[in-house]
Amino acid sequence: QVQLVESGGGLVQAGGSLRLSCAASGRTFSNYAMGWFRQAPGKEREFVAAISRSTGITYYANPVKDRFTISRDNAKNTVYLQMNSLKPEDTAVYYCAASSGVVPRIKREYDYWGQGTQVTVSS
Numbered sequence: 390q391v392q393l394v395e396s397g398g399g400l401v402q403a404g405g406s407l408r409l410s411c412a413a414s415g416r417t418f419s420n421y422a423m424g425w426f427r428q429a430p431g432k433e434r435e436f437v438a439a440i441s442r443s444t445g446i447t448y449y450a451n452p453v454k455d456r457f458t459i460s461r462d463n464a465k466n467t468v469y470l471q472m473n474s475l476k477p478e479d480t481a482v483y484y485c486a487a488s489s490g491v492v493p494r495i496k497r498e499y500d501y502w503g504q505g506t507q508v509t510v511s512s
Contacts, residue, residue, distance in 0.1 A: 398506030411485030418466040427481035
């Protein structure tokens with residue numbers, strides 16, 4: 390089992406920044422690719438970003454490319470999502486997830502999920 394706990398969400402004005410953190414415990418963190426997803430009210434949970442186990446390979450959804458940056462610190466068992474130039478449409482609950490796959494971008498390929506952290510961007 391891998392336990393994931395997100396933090397860092399909150400209320401921010403459009404154009405502002407937030408950094409989300411996701412602390413992992415349980416099994417060896419570096420054995421898992423990590424991803425961030427988000428879910429807005431009334432919408433499906435969607436892929437945001439993913440990072441490989443140790444090589445630093447990353448993928449981003451088109452709406453967040455060039456604004457968000459995913460990173461990880463395997464020594465601290467933590468994955469981050471730096472979000473810049475935030476827009477009202479970024480408002481959602483953000484979830485981190487762990488996968489034994491190779492940088493997956495599909496929900497069903499993730500094995501463990503956190504409880505989520507709310508991000509609200511005001512216009």
